Amino acid sequence: MTLSARGLVCDYGPTRALDRVDIDAAGGSILAVFGPNGAGKTTLLRALSGERRPDAGEVTLNGAVVSGSDPAWRARVGLVSHRTGLYRKLTVGENLAFFGALHGINRDRQMAVRVLDEVGGADLADVPVEKLSRGQRQRAALARSLLHDPDVLFLDEPFTGLDPGGASTLEAMLQARREAGTVVVLVTHDLERGLKLADRAVVLRRGRRVLDTESSGREAEDLLPFFTAGGTRVQ
Amino acid sequence: MMSLRWARLIAWKDLQVEFRSGGRLLAMIAFVVLACFLFALALDRSLVPARNVAASLAWLTILFAATTGAGRTFDTEEEDGAFRHLLLTPVSRHAIFLGKSAANLVLVWIVTILAFVALTSFLGVRDAGSIARHGAVLLPGTIGLAAVGTFFGLMSRHSSLGDTLLPVLTFPLLVPVIFFGATASGRVLTERPWAEISGSVRLLWAFAIGFVAVGSVLFRYLAEE
Numbered sequence: 001m002t003l004s005a006r007g008l009v010c011d012y013g014p015t016r017a018l019d020r021v022d023i024d025a026a027g028g029s030i031l032a033v034f035g036p037n038g039a040g041k042t043t044l045l046r047a048l049s050g051e052r053r054p055d056a057g058e059v060t061l062n063g064a065v066v067s068g069s070d071p072a073w074r075a076r077v078g079l080v081s082h083r084t085g086l087y088r089k090l091t092v093g094e095n096l097a098f099f100g101a102l103h104g105i106n107r108d109r110q111m112a113v114r115v116l117d118e119v120g121g122a123d124l125a126d127v128p129v130e131k132l133s134r135g136q137r138q139r140a141a142l143a144r145s146l147l148h149d150p151d152v153l154f155l156d157e158p159f160t161g162l163d164p165g166g167a168s169t170l171e172a173m174l175q176a177r178r179e180a181g182t183v184v185v186l187v188t189h190d191l192e193r194g195l196k197l198a199d200r201a202v203v204l205r206r207g208r209r210v211l212d213t214e215s216s217g218r219e220a221e222d223l224l225p226f227f228t229a230g231g232t233r234v235q
Numbered sequence: 236m237m238s239l240r241w242a243r244l245i246a247w248k249d250l251q252v253e254f255r256s257g258g259r260l261l262a263m264i265a266f267v268v269l270a271c272f273l274f275a276l277a278l279d280r281s282l283v284p285a286r287n288v289a290a291s292l293a294w295l296t297i298l299f300a301a302t303t304g305a306g307r308t309f310d311t312e313e314e315d316g317a318f319r320h321l322l323l324t325p326v327s328r329h330a331i332f333l334g335k336s337a338a339n340l341v342l343v344w345i346v347t348i349l350a351f352v353a354l355t356s357f358l359g360v361r362d363a364g365s366i367a368r369h370g371a372v373l374l375p376g377t378i379g380l381a382a383v384g385t386f387f388g389l390m391s392r393h394s395s396l397g398d399t400l401l402p403v404l405t406f407p408l409l410v411p412v413i414f415f416g417a418t419a420s421g422r423v424l425t426e427r428p429w430a431e432i433s434g435s436v437r438l439l440w441a442f443a444i445g446f447v448a449v450g451s452v453l454f455r456y457l458a459e460e
Contacts, residue, residue, distance in 0.1 A: 071327065
């Protein structure tokens with residue numbers, strides 16, 4: 001399974017957020033996307049997931065064009081972002097049951113507990129989201145993204161606010177998804193952690209892909225020159 | 236059938252969230268009670284018989300309260316970015332529109348009942364007419380209000396003008412609903428025969444169905460980037 005993008009262009013008014021970006025993310029691997037603020041990382045994620053219709057170019061899965069307007073594609077996508085996307089007044093279990101039901105999954109409490117257990121949060125099922133810490137919320141959001149066993153998982157700064165325990169749980173979960181053959185696309189500012197986890201690394205700058213490389217053997221310092229125009233190394 | 240199931244899930248979730256937080260509903264209820272009280276104070280009943288104006292005042296109160304509530308329809312969706320995740324589920328956009336409109340309709344019905352009870356009490360109107368006939372008039376009218384409020388509630392979220400834009404967008408569209416609704420309710424209050432009311436009710440149903448149908452089709456263009 002391969003998720004590809006060819007010639008992706010996304011404009012916000014006069015600003016070009018993505019400029020003819022090509023990307024390939026293979027199943028059973030993790031693709032990390034890096035770049036300075038405003039490089040277009042989140043826009044790329046939105047275009048790949050189908051949340052935003054690109055102004056030009058296309059996204060394909062195994063050669064077939066996919067689009068956010070296709071419910072079958074949306075059913076195969078999971079997303080974790082720095083905002084949890086949970087309803088604060090509902091318990092974690094109710095949130096999972098709601099999103100699970102929208103994916104056609106049986107709405108029982110056991111299902112919620114089972115998925116929460118995968119992310120180390122089995123005791124959170126009956127707690128209202130508004131009572132959770134930032135790290136606990138992120139675990140619950142992670143559980144929500146895994147409910148429907150997605151083929152493609154997008155993560156936008158998922159480590160934000162996670163304590164060391166939560167971060168290592170997330171890392172273990174990503175490794176497990178990779179072993180299960182999932183396409184994982186990870187957007188992060190954390191170069192060291194991203195390089196450690198990923199099989200490939202892409203750097204975007206001003207909407208353009210300026211580096212696409214194997215991540216093994218790469219250090220954070222190797223990528224920093226690509227963050228600035230002209231490849232000047234950032235001190 | 237799947238869309239109706241999804242709509243029911245979304246409506247139930249919205250109502251659960253609303254009844255636990257209560258912010259929007261409390262604001263609507265407070266508005267209705269205060270508005271009805273002020274209308275009753277401002278009306279010189281020695282010049283204008285209360286029964287003749289109660290229906291119009293009730294419909295205006297419902298319109299303003301529904302608009303107040305509609306402006307916050309998507310607050311809980313935006314709070315932690317849940318709407319983004321809702322749109323990424325396989326749920327059809329018209330199911331989201333129908334579900335959120337249905338939840339809004341329940342809230343509008345609560346304030347509608349309150350508005351009629353408050354106004355008839357404050358204005359001293361006795362024998363307010365058949366409850367069934369009031370219901371027959373109010374049902375299509377409030378469906379129209381809820382559908383228009385839901386649609387433009389999302390549009391106003393995308394605008395830098397926010398909630399201030401909402402009345403400007405919704406009031407012109409809702410002129411026929413208010414006109415035929417107030418006319419029909421006024422006739423129910425004054426216990427006129429159903430034959431004089433049914434024409435307005437049919438028109439209210441036509442507007443309600445039209446608003447729901449058009450909103451369902453166009454909602455996806457608002458919801459998706």
